Amino acid sequence: QVQLVExxxxxxxxxxxxxxxxxxxxxxFSMYTMGWYRQAPGxxxxxxxxxxxxxxxxxxxxxxxxxxxxxxxxxxTVNLQMNSLKPEDTAVYYCNAYANIVPIRDYWGQGTQVTVxx
Numbered sequence: 001q002v003q004l005v006e007x008x009x010x011x012x013x014x015x016x017x018x019x020x021x022x023x024x025x026x027x028x029f030s031m032y033t034m035g036w037y038r039q040a041p042g043x044x045x046x047x048x049x050x051x052x053x054x055x056x057x058x059x060x061x062x063x064x065x066x067x068x069x070x071x072x073x074x075x076x077t078v079n080l081q082m083n084s085l086k087p088e089d090t091a092v093y094y095c096n097a098y099a100n101i102v103p104i105r106d107y108w109g110q111g112t113q114v115t116v117x118x
Contacts, residue, residue, distance in 0.1 A: 002026035002107045004095045009112030012085055016116070020080040022095030022109055032099045034071055034078040038091035038114075045094070049080060062088075085116045 008020040020036065035050035049059045049069040057069055068081040078095065095109035 002097075004097060004107055004109035006093065006095050006109045006112040009093060009114045011115045011117065013118050014085060014087060014116055016085050017081070017083045018085065018114060020082065020093055020095075020112060020114075022078045024076045024078070024095075024097055027097055027099075027105070027107065029076040029097075030073045031101075032097040032105070034069075035096040035098065036069060036078075036080045037094045037096055038089075039094070039111075040088075040091040043091075048093070050096075051078065082114070085114075087116045090114060090116050 003025045005023045006020060008018060010018060012018050030053060033050055033052045036048040037045050038048050039045040047060055048063055049067055051057050051069045051071050059067060066084045071078045091114060092111040093114050094111045097107040099105040
């Protein structure tokens, strides 16, 4: 059974920081591209950041320079360090595991709420 369990969300003031973590089980973690997505009320889910098996990272333009994604293949975890948070970062953040194999494997966590407000 595949499980992606996010943690670390919460309420933070503008300019503050949060660190999200996602613990994966039931998959060969090192085979997967891991990503963080977010969905704000009334908006579509969007990619925030991703990291490939080789450690290549990709960021949405709105978070580049503020957020950092990292992975620990020994612990089956992926983290998202979020600094200089803005109110527009408020959303539910989802962890994703994706493997372009046959059949394609695409798994999601349950999400964690991040609220940036004074």
